[in-house]
Amino acid sequence: DAGVIQSPRHEVTEMGQEVTLRCKPISGHDYLFWYRQTMMRGLELLIYFNNNVPIDDSGMPEDRFSAKMPNASFSTLKIQPSEPRDSAVYFCASGPTGGLEAFFGQGTRLTVV
Amino acid sequence: AQTVTQSQPEMSVQEAETVTLSCTYDTSESNYYLFWYKQPPSRQMILVIRQEAYKQQNATENRFSVNFQKAAKSFSLKISDSQLGDTAMYFCAFMKGVGANSKLTFGKGITLSVRP
Numbered sequence: 001d002a003g004v005i006q007s008p009r010h011e012v013t014e015m016g017q018e019v020t021l022r023c024k025p026i027s028g029h030d031y032l033f034w035y036r037q038t039m040m041r042g043l044e045l046l047i048y049f050n051n052n053v054p055i056d057d058s059g060m061p062e063d064r065f066s067a068k069m070p071n072a073s074f075s076t077l078k079i080q081p082s083e084p085r086d087s088a089v090y091f092c093a094s095g096p097t098g099g100l101e102a103f104f105g106q107g108t109r110l111t112v113v
Numbered sequence: 114a115q116t117v118t119q120s121q122p123e124m125s126v127q128e129a130e131t132v133t134l135s136c137t138y139d140t141s142e143s144n145y146y147l148f149w150y151k152q153p154p155s156r157q158m159i160l161v162i163r164q165e166a167y168k169q170q171n172a173t174e175n176r177f178s179v180n181f182q183k184a185a186k187s188f189s190l191k192i193s194d195s196q197l198g199d200t201a202m203y204f205c206a207f208m209k210g211v212g213a214n215s216k217l218t219f220g221k222g223i224t225l226s227v228r229p
Contacts, residue, residue, distance in 0.1 A: 033216065043204065043219040056216075089156065100146055100208070102217055104158035 004105035006092050012111045018080040021108045024073055025094030033102060034067055034077050035091040043091070049075065082112045115140045115207050119220035126195045127228050133180075134190045134223050136205030146208045147181065147188045148217070153201040161203070164188065192225075200227045 005024040013019050025032045033048040047057040052069045060067070064083070069075040079086055089109050093102040116139045126132035138147070149161040164172045164181050171179050176196075180189045192199055205220040 031216075042221040043217075045216065045218070048216060091158065093158075100163060101160055107156050109156075 004092055004094050004103050006090075006105035006108050008108060009106065010109050010111075012113065013082055015083055015112055016081045017112075018078065019082045019086075019110060019112075021077040021090050021092075021110070023075045023077070023092030023105060025075070025092070026103055027073065028096065029094035029099075029103070030097045031095045031099075031102075032069060032075050033091075033093040033095070034075070035093065037089040037091060037107070038087075046077070079110075082110075084112045086110060087112050115142070115145075115209070115218045117205050117207050117218055117220035119205055119223050121223050122221075123224040123226070125226045125228060126192075128195055128197060130195055131191060131193045132195055132225065134192075134203050134205075134225065136188045136190070136220055138186050138188060138205070138207050140186070140207065140209075142209055144209075147179075148206040148208065149177070149179070149190045150204045150206060150219075151199075151201045152204065152222070153198075158204075162190065195227045197227050197229060199225060201225060 007022045030051050034046040035043050036046055037043045046059045047067045048055055049069045065079055067077045089107045091104050091107045093104045095102045118137045145166045147164045151159045151161045162172050162174045162177050164179050171181050176193045178191045202222045202224050204222045206217045208217050
């Protein structure tokens with residue numbers, strides 16, 4: 001398996017624009033997580049899914065952020081409209097039911113100017 | 114809620130020497146798991162070692178070992194024979210017990226530099 005695949009690896013956008021980050025989890029994993037990494041706050045869990053259903057979105061910072069998982073092999077994290085303070089590295093991770101390891105993608109570095 | 118604290122923002126060690134990275138956590142759970150993740154400049158998050166709270170024996174993985182003190186809620190990582198490739202950020206992480214679906218709470222991380 002190729003691991004968790006995220007795209008794009010880098011994204012630069014202007015304030016106010018819509019940004020969509022994409023993730024393909026490892027096949028067979030039931031859980032999918034979106035994390036955000038910043039210098040100030042470290043790694044924060046934004047939302048996670050189980051069997052494509054959002055379980056906990058309490059980490060989503062505000063209504064500008066939304067995440068979907070239309071099927072077991074694809075998830076998106078959307079920011080609309082984007083703001084400079086959204087600049088961060090966004091990680092997607094997946095894990096199997098009962099598993100004890102989360103497998104991370106390589107992250108998307110988002111810069112909002 | 115669980116919290117994970119890494120109080121040292123950065124450390125430096127000479128190649129081939131031993132270094133210990135500190136981590137403390139707070140939880141009311143009795144069954145949980147603790148992890149150390151490594152993040153090299155490539156940004157990839159790599160699992161270094163895992164400790165089950167119900168196990169008294171400290172986990173080891175080659176040059177990496179932990180000192181797990183459950184009563185003190187302390188979980189330090191020891192890297193022996195440090196190598197240049199160990200230069201990275203290291204994150205301590207906590208996961209609740211069985212059925213906790215791999216949801217991780219991370220510390221802020223520590224930057225480790227290995228000097229040649």
